[in-house]
Amino acid sequence: MNLKEYIASGIIESYVMGLASASERVEFEQMCAQYPELAAERKKFEESLEQYASEQAVRPPTEVKAKILKAIVTMENGKTEASQ
Amino acid sequence: MGMSITYTEQGLVAALKERDNQAFAFLYDHYSGALYSIIRQIVTDNSEFAGDVMQEVFINIWRKMESYDQAKGRLFTWMLNIARNAAIDTLRSKSYQNSQKNQELPDNEYRGASNQTTQQNVDNIGLKKVLEKLKPEHRVLVELAYFKGFTHEEISGMMAIPLGTVKTRIRNALLQLREYLK
Numbered sequence: 116m117n118l119k120e121y122i123a124s125g126i127i128e129s130y131v132m133g134l135a136s137a138s139e140r141v142e143f144e145q146m147c148a149q150y151p152e153l154a155a156e157r158k159k160f161e162e163s164l165e166q167y168a169s170e171q172a173v174r175p176p177t178e179v180k181a182k183i184l185k186a187i188v189t190m191e192n193g194k195t196e197a198s199q
Numbered sequence: 200m201g202m203s204i205t206y207t208e209q210g211l212v213a214a215l216k217e218r219d220n221q222a223f224a225f226l227y228d229h230y231s232g233a234l235y236s237i238i239r240q241i242v243t244d245n246s247e248f249a250g251d252v253m254q255e256v257f258i259n260i261w262r263k264m265e266s267y268d269q270a271k272g273r274l275f276t277w278m279l280n281i282a283r284n285a286a287i288d289t290l291r292s293k294s295y296q297n298s299q300k301n302q303e304l305p306d307n308e309y310r311g312a313s314n315q316t317t318q319q320n321v322d323n324i325g326l327k328k329v330l331e332k333l334k335p336e337h338r339v340l341v342e343l344a345y346f347k348g349f350t351h352e353e354i355s356g357m358m359a360i361p362l363g364t365v366k367t368r369i370r371n372a373l374l375q376l377r378e379y380l381k
Contacts, residue, residue, distance in 0.1 A: 125370025128377055131272065133280040134344055134369065136351070144271060157272065160377060165233070165275040167380045171325040172232025173239055176250045180227055183257045187223065190261070 118150055127157050131164065208274055215264045223261060230275065231257075234282040236325045241286035241346055245298055252289050256282045287348035329379045337372035344369055 116124075129135045130143045147154040206214065206225060214222035235253055242249045259281055267277050289295050323331075326345070330338050343349045343357070351369070355362040 123374075125374045128373035129370055131276055132345060132373060133283060134351075134373070148270070161273045161276045163377070163380045164279070165273065167329075168233040168236065168275070168279065168325065171236050171328070173236040173324060175231050175235040175253050176246070179250050179253050180224075180231070183227065183254050184220070184224065186254065186258055187220070187261045190258075191218065 118153060121146065122153060122156050127153075127160050131157060131161055212267065212269060212274055215261075216267075218261075218264075226260070227257060230278060233275070234278060237279060237282050238286045240325050240327050241283065242289055242295070245295065248289055248295055248298070249286075252282075252285050256285050259285065283345075284348075290347070326376070329376055332379055333372055333375060337368055337375070340365060340369050341372045341376070 126135065126139065126143055130140060135143060147157060204221065204225060206222065211222055211226065215226065231253070234256060235249065238249050238252045238256070239246070242252055256278075260278055263281070267274065271277075330341055333341065340354060340358075343354050344351065349357070351362060351365045354360070355365045358365070360368075
């Protein structure tokens with residue numbers, strides 16, 4: 116298969132959205148490393164997905180942020196104590 | 200945004216890998232809405248569960264940051280997949296399924312109506328909204344694969360469609376979705 120066909124096959128979208136199989140992922144990552152044009156196409160799709168997702172943002176409950184920040188501080192402190 | 204510090208994606212990733220709390224707070228402020236949106240599109244019926252998933256997702260992002268590889272994709276893509284996977288795990292959990300059974304009203308709209316002031320209507324947001332533009336036979340496959348987390352093999356069995364057809368239809372559907380995102 117040539118690169119143009121590969122790009123047009125939907126593999127980029129399938130990979131980025133987490134729907135590619137394990138073997139498809141391995142192949143896609145190798146192809147991206149080999150063909151900068153493919154990696155550039157992947158990036159383009161990632162950017163439009165990100166742009167769209169940001170436009171469609173839903174504000175999470177306000178208390179969530181504090182809970183998360185507290186949890187990571189606790190995790191980090193736990194680690195420091197464990198390593199001392 | 201009113202933020203005193205801004206980051207390039209490179210700089211943000213580097214700071215996160217060094218476990219910089221401030222960078223993590225910035226990450227939350229910038230991406231939590233987009234990630235919460237995808238969680239709500241999957242865990243549709245219970246916002247308490249969605250809040251829990253959100254916490255789990257950001258804690259996982261923090262924990263797994265070292266394994267994030269920029270060569271494989273953008274930071275947002277990586278986080279989006281963590282969020283989608285965590286939401287699907289919750290969707291399949293016993294506690295979520297039990298909470299579904301305990302809901303008295305069968306219709307989403309009625310449940311949403313009781314607390315409309317605090318919640319956005321999430322029936323029609325994000326990728327779900329774009330999905331509506333697809334042909335029904337494509338839409339159902341993307342719904343099952345992306346929003347419900349079924350494998351192509353499972354879908355093939357459930358829908359009695361050959362595996363190759365499932366794969367081709369999903370890929371074609373995603374190519375169409377891409378056009379609608381532009």
